[in-house]
Each structure stands twice: as C-alpha cells, then as structure tokens.
Amino acid sequence: MEEPIKGKSWFNRNWKWVVPTGGCLLVIILIVAFAGSLIWGVTSLMSDSQAYQDAxxxxxxxxxxxQVLGEPIETNGMSGGSINYSNGYGTAELTIPIKGPNGEATILVEGSGADENWTYQKMEVSISDSDQVIDLLEDGPLIE
Incomplete structure (x- = not known):
C-alpha cells in the first residue's frame, strides 16, 4: 500500500512573498489610521472651540x-484656520464652510477671549454663488 506523499503547506511554499506583503500592508494601514486620527483630532478641536460654536x-x-441659505444650516466639510491658546487666553481665525438647502457659504471669524467670554473683530458670511457678504456683528451681536 502506498502512502501519499505529504507536500509542504501553502504557507511554507509562499512565505517569501506573504511576509513582506503582509508587513507592507500593515504599515500602510497604520499610516492611514494615524493620518485619519490626526485629521479627526484637529477637526474636533476646532469644532469644539468657543469661536466656532459662536459663529x-x-x-x-x-x-x-x-433667507439666502434656507434651513437647516449645517457645516459643509472641514473648517480651516488657526486657534491659539496661551495661559487661558485664546485667539482664533477660522473659515467654516456651511450649507443650507438653497446654497453654500463660508463663515469668516476672527476673535479672541478666554473661556466663554470672546470678542470678535470679524464674523461674516460670504455667500458662494454671489459677492454678497453678511456681517453677523452688524446688528448687535448675540454674543460678546
């Protein structure tokens, strides 16, 4: 009676390309995960700021x-700009893309303050489809 010859396993035959490929895929996955968490962290830092919430x-x-954008007004992508904090005092220069059912716009914010007490030098909405700019501080701001 003949016994079947036992060959090498699939991994033993292919390990020379499986190990480097798996390692490269792992590195790529880790880089993408790191970049994603970095972007998410910066975005949430901006959206949690007092200047962003006030705008x-x-x-x-x-x-x-x-009237121009309709309701509801929502964010439309990633905000940009800078927020700096030093000894409890902060400054912010932000651009926040927003949208409504009738169009898109960008909020421009420049302000400074501490905790929830911020003052704004600029807070305006620039409508995307026109040259219209709406000053949010013009009629007496709701927030000081």
Whole structure:
C-alpha cells in the first residue's frame, strides 16, 4: 500500500512573498489610521472651540443668512484656520464652510477671549454663488 506523499503547506511554499506583503500592508494601514486620527483630532478641536460654536449660532440665528441659505444650516466639510491658546487666553481665525438647502457659504471669524467670554473683530458670511457678504456683528451681536 502506498502512502501519499505529504507536500509542504501553502504557507511554507509562499512565505517569501506573504511576509513582506503582509508587513507592507500593515504599515500602510497604520499610516492611514494615524493620518485619519490626526485629521479627526484637529477637526474636533476646532469644532469644539468657543469661536466656532459662536459663529455657527450667529449664522443659524441671522435672518439674512437663513433667507439666502434656507434651513437647516449645517457645516459643509472641514473648517480651516488657526486657534491659539496661551495661559487661558485664546485667539482664533477660522473659515467654516456651511450649507443650507438653497446654497453654500463660508463663515469668516476672527476673535479672541478666554473661556466663554470672546470678542470678535470679524464674523461674516460670504455667500458662494454671489459677492454678497453678511456681517453677523452688524446688528448687535448675540454674543460678546
């Protein structure tokens, strides 16, 4: 009776290309995960800031903005700019893309303050499809 000859396993036959390929895929996955978490962290840092929250509140409560964009007004992608904190005092220069059912716009914010007490030098909405700019601080801001 003949016994079947036992060959090498699949891994033993292919380990020379499986190990480097698996290692490269692991490195790529780790890089993508790191970049994604970095982007998410920066984005959430900006969206949690007082300047961002105040700008979104002002835009949603402004009758001109609601008339042009419609309701609801939501963010439209990643915000950009800078937020700096030093000894409890912060400054912010942000651009926040927003959208509504009728169009898109960008909020431009420049301000400084501490905790929840911020003052703004600029807070305006620039409508994307036109040259219209709506000053959110013009009619007496809801937030000081």
């Amino acid at each position: 979104m509140t002002e835009a949603r409560n402004n009758s001109q903005v609601v």
